[in-house]
Amino acid sequence: MALGREFVADWIARSAQAISEHRSELITLDREIGDGDHGENMDRGFTAVAVKSGDLPADATPGDVLKVVATTLISTVGGASGPLYGTAFLKGSQAVADQSELDGAALVAFLTAARDGIVLRGKAEVGDKTMIDAWTPAVDAAAAAQAEGRSEAEILAAAADAAQTGAESTDPLVARKGRASYLGERAIGHRDPGSVSTTLILRAAADAAAAA
Amino acid sequence: MTVGLVIVSHSAKIAEGVVELAGQMADGVTIVAAGGTDEGGIGTSFDKVGAAIEAAESGDGVVVLCDLGSAILTTETALDFLDDSARAGVEIADAPIVEGAVAAAVAARTGGDRAAVISAAASANGATADVSDAVSAAGAVASSDPDAGSDATSSDVHIRRVTLVNGSGLHARPAAEFVKAASAFEAVITVDGVDATSLLRIMALGRGKGSELELTAEGRDADAALDALVALVESGFGED
Structure with a gap:
């Protein structure tokens, strides 16, 4: 079942709620290796x-x-x-601009264009300890699930699971982009906040698709 | 023509302070601050950056100076939202925000086009380190055998000495005119050991009225370059 505008609205509402619920966690993560504003900024944005x-x-x-x-x-x-997220959603929206409903291929196109937009803007690669460490595995998992003929909800669940694993993979890394890159080895042992908010947003998409 | 400047900082106070500092040396140049979030907090505002770029554009282009990462990301995003003709007039300088803004403002003040302003801003990269390198290199030469010193001066290097006669010496505007004149020649030119095309390095020398400058030039038009620069310094840069 392809996903319409109601799905997107539900996804956004669930993202806003998840970010609001995890606001303190995001602030704490960002305070450890960044400037501590990620939770507050994302909560304000999604509200x-x-x-x-x-x-x-x-x-x-x-x-x-x-x-x-x-x-x-x-x-x-x-x-x-x-x-970064703005460019992701902008490029993603352009990839599905002419579609009234999003099928599996459209979801993969959206996620791919969104990830490419973040790379274009932030110039980060996998392994730099950024949100790309969640996005790229998510895109790959979504594409693989779509190639296997899975449903839209399954595609997004695969993306969210891969993003979660990707976020966890940032723990041992030294950051090469963003404010955390100033910390050198002190960033080791801390999870990248952007990879965590990415996981929340993709999990919200999977939950909204499952409920549609 | 005057290129406009936009100062994008996470902090409204930093942006306003840089505008104040750079503006002091660049009367008549439009320098617009875009600091802090819409609520006045620490961060950068897409809307403030967009509005500042519009305010700074008088038809001769805009150069944007940014502080930390997201200031650049926000500015690049704002540029993506401009239409193609407006986008073509704006460029982000790769330069430290304070020193770069001062150099850029002085270059704009002396009529530099956008490329000249960008290049002046970029000359601020590592300017302090280069000055201290030049100073320590000069010290090393002074303490060594004088014969070795003269050997090091190749016959292809032309040297001229000239005394600053104007009241402010090689301060911002005279320094900018000096750089502009030096940039017109192919020859590699130095003033008291620093690159004569680097505004900040020349300003960092702090040479005042009465100081004697040693100019060197190496290259095809070295003599013509030294003639022109000596004449410019002796003219007092139009000051009393």
Whole structure:
């Protein structure tokens, strides 16, 4: 069953709720190896997204909603995650712009374009201890699940599981991008906050698809 | 023509302070601060950056100076949202925000185009280290055998001495004019051992009125370069 605009709205609402619930955890993670603003910034951004996406006309497509998510995150987050997640949703929305419903191929196209947007903006690679360590395995897992003919909900669940594993893989790394890169080996043993918020957002997508 | 500048910092106070500092040396250059989040907190604002770029554009282009990572990310994202013609006029400098802004502002003040302003800002990279290198190198030469010193001066290097006669010496505006003049020649030129095309390195020399400068030039048009630069210094840069 392809996913429509209601799925996107539910995904955003679940993302906002998950980030709000994990706000303290994200702040703590970011305080250890960054500037401590990730939880607050993401909570402010997704709260604004939940409000703005509610204002869209009834005939808005999933791509329209995702574009509002992008522009709202860019203008409200206030830290590096604003341009990074904003560019992700913007490039992702462009990849599915003409579709009224998202099937498995569209979801993979969205996730791939989103990840490519983050790489374009932040220039990070896998292993740099950034959100890309969650995004790239998620894209690969989603593509593999789609190739096996799995359902939309299964594709997104595979992406969320891979993002979770990817986030955990950042624990032993030295950061090569972002504020944590100033810390050198002191970053070892701490999980990258962006990889954790990525996992929350992809898990929210999987839950919304399962409930659709 | 005057290139406009935008200062993007995580802190509104830093952005405003840099505008104040750079503006002191660059009367008439539009320098706009875009610091902090929309709520005035620490962070960067897409909307503030976009508005600042618009305010700084007077038709001759805009150069943006940024502090930490997300300031650059936010600025790049703001540039992506400009239409192609507006986008073409804006460039982000790869330079430290304070020193780069000062160098950029002075270059803009002396009529530099966008490429010249970008290059002036970039000259701030490692400027302090180079000055201390030059100073320690000079010390090493002074303490060594004088014959060795003269051997090191190849016959292809032309040397000229000239005394600063203007009131502010090689301060911002005169230094910028000096750099502009030196940049017009092919020859590799130094002033008191530092690169004559680096505004910040020249300013860091701190040479005032009455100081004698040693100019060296090496290359095809070395003599012409030294003639022009000596004449410029002797003219007092239009000051009293």
